[in-house]
Each structure stands twice: as structure tokens, then as C-alpha cells.
Amino acid sequence: MVLGLGGSACTDGGAGILSALGAEMLDGYGRSLPPGGAALRRLARIDIRELLRVPVVVASDVDNPLLGQRGAAQIFGPQMGAGPREIEALEAGLARFSEIARRDLGIDAADQRGAGAAGGVGFAALAFLGATLRPGIEIILEQLDFAQALSGARLVITGEGSLDEQTLNGKTPIGVAREAWRAEVPVIAVSGRRGIDRDMLRRFGIDDAYALTDLEPDPSVCMAQAGPLLERLAHGIAADHLERSIRPDPPHRFVAPDAATLTTRWG
Numbered sequence: 001m002v003l004g005l006g007g008s009a010c011t012d013g014g015a016g017i018l019s020a021l022g023a024e025m026l027d028g029y030g031r032s033l034p035p036g037g038a039a040l041r042r043l044a045r046i047d048i049r050e051l052l053r054v055p056v057v058v059a060s061d062v063d064n065p066l067l068g069q070r071g072a073a074q075i076f077g078p079q080m081g082a083g084p085r086e087i088e089a090l091e092a093g094l095a096r097f098s099e100i101a102r103r104d105l106g107i108d109a110a111d112q113r114g115a116g117a118a119g120g121v122g123f124a125a126l127a128f129l130g131a132t133l134r135p136g137i138e139i140i141l142e143q144l145d146f147a148q149a150l151s152g153a154r155l156v157i158t159g160e161g162s163l164d165e166q167t168l169n170g171k172t173p174i175g176v177a178r179e180a181w182r183a184e185v186p187v188i189a190v191s192g193r194r195g196i197d198r199d200m201l202r203r204f205g206i207d208d209a210y211a212l213t214d215l216e217p218d219p220s221v222c223m224a225q226a227g228p229l230l231e232r233l234a235h236g237i238a239a240d241h242l243e244r245s246i247r248p249d250p251p252h253r254f255v256a257p258d259a260a261t262l263t264t265r266w267g
Helices: 015-020 038-042 072-076 084-105 117-128 136-143 165-169 172-182 198-203 219-224 226-242
Strands: 002-004 024-026 045-047 057-059 132-134 156-163 187-194 208-211
Touching: 015 024, 015 117, 038 084, 045 084, 057 117, 057 136, 072 084, 072 117, 084 117, 132 136, 136 172, 156 165, 156 172, 165 172, 172 187, 187 219, 187 226, 198 208, 208 226, 219 226
Parallel strands: 002 057, 057 132, 156 187, 187 208
Antiparallel strands: 024 045
């Protein structure tokens, strides 16, 4: 089973998924806990005797741990509407979950890369299901046989809603650019907005970038008029790139800001 982990409105460390697979989260009186991350603060025992185990590959572009300043609650909780008090409760619940798993089951995965994905579901998958973690875009490109699709291509167009610092952490445009770079095919990125400069994008293999906000600075107008604005961008891309018969510049090296290559980042 390939388990794709993206955004999640639930920050329960994957306890809900484990419960659905047969595990029980019990309080000090042996009663099942209600759903939700805050309830895990009362966790006393984890019963995994009936846990259904299946081979799992986690597809995720997130490398955050379960706990701490880069953890599930503190990084992703605010994105899902959690305030300071809720984040504190969720962090305490996740810490308790990790503590009981380590104490009673010998499971210690809170610090593993990706444990904080999707509200901590990465932790449950890695710790209880023995999952392996792979970048989501890597799996998708593999299933699409993207390397073969690049054969004979003169240009690749990729993109996402916002090209920003998170993009550089192995998200879809970077994964696409990496494969295209290997085939020496230039890459153009199209986005709603762009928060990083073109020079930085070129370091990651994206030759040029176009954003709707280049044409219309008001984001609300960009969303309302996305179709017509994309058509205008498409005309510009065609004029700038499709008449080129050869790559004008040598392929760019993939060098992250800390001088580590993406290959090193993802092993």
C-alpha cells in the first residue's frame, strides 16, 4: 500500500489510522480514548494485538520529526487553524503517544525523518507499520514512467500554486526538474505567485519561471482570472522557448542553499 501524506486537519500522530486498523488507545481505566490529538494526553496503554499489518510505503515530501519546533503540531498546527493553546495540547498529546510507544513497545521513531508528516501519521506508519519513506514525487514519476516520457521532449512545463522556499524541499517542481535535468531537457515553472528569485530556481534545475502575479499583482484578481492570465503566460512561454531547437545553456547543477545536492538530501 502506498500511503500518500499531505496536509491534514488532524494532528493525532496517526492514532486514528491505527485504531481503524485494529489498535486500541486506552486510558488508565482501560477505556478507549476518543479521537483527536489532545485526547492522547490521557493515553496509558496501546494495545496492538489486533493491529492489521500491511506492507506500507509512505509517499511524502515532508521531512519534519514528530515533536519540537519542527514537529507536526508546531509547524503544521497553525496552518490548520490551531491557536497557541491547541498547539500546546496537541504537542503534549503527541509527546505522550511517543513516550508510551517507546516505554511499552520499544518503538522509538519520533525523531525519524518524516515522522511529523500529515499531523504525525508518518510516525504511526514508520513506528507501527514498519513503513518505508519515499518522496511523493519520486513515486509518481516512477509510476508515470516519466524518464521514458522525456525521450525526445524539447521542453518540460511544471508548476504549483506558489513557488517558494517550501518548493525547494523536494516538492513536485523540483522532482520534475531533477529528472528533466538528467535528460538535458529545459524546464519552465508556472505558478500563481513566485516567492524566490530565478537565480535560486536555476540552481535547482528550473530554467525559467512565470507567475500570474507577474501579470497581475493582486492575488484575488489572479484567482478570479486564472484562466485568461494563464493563456497570456502560455503565449509568452511559446514565444520565449518553443522556437529554440537546442538548449542554450549547459544543464544546471542541483545545489541546495546549504551546498548539499538533492540527491544527498533524499539519499
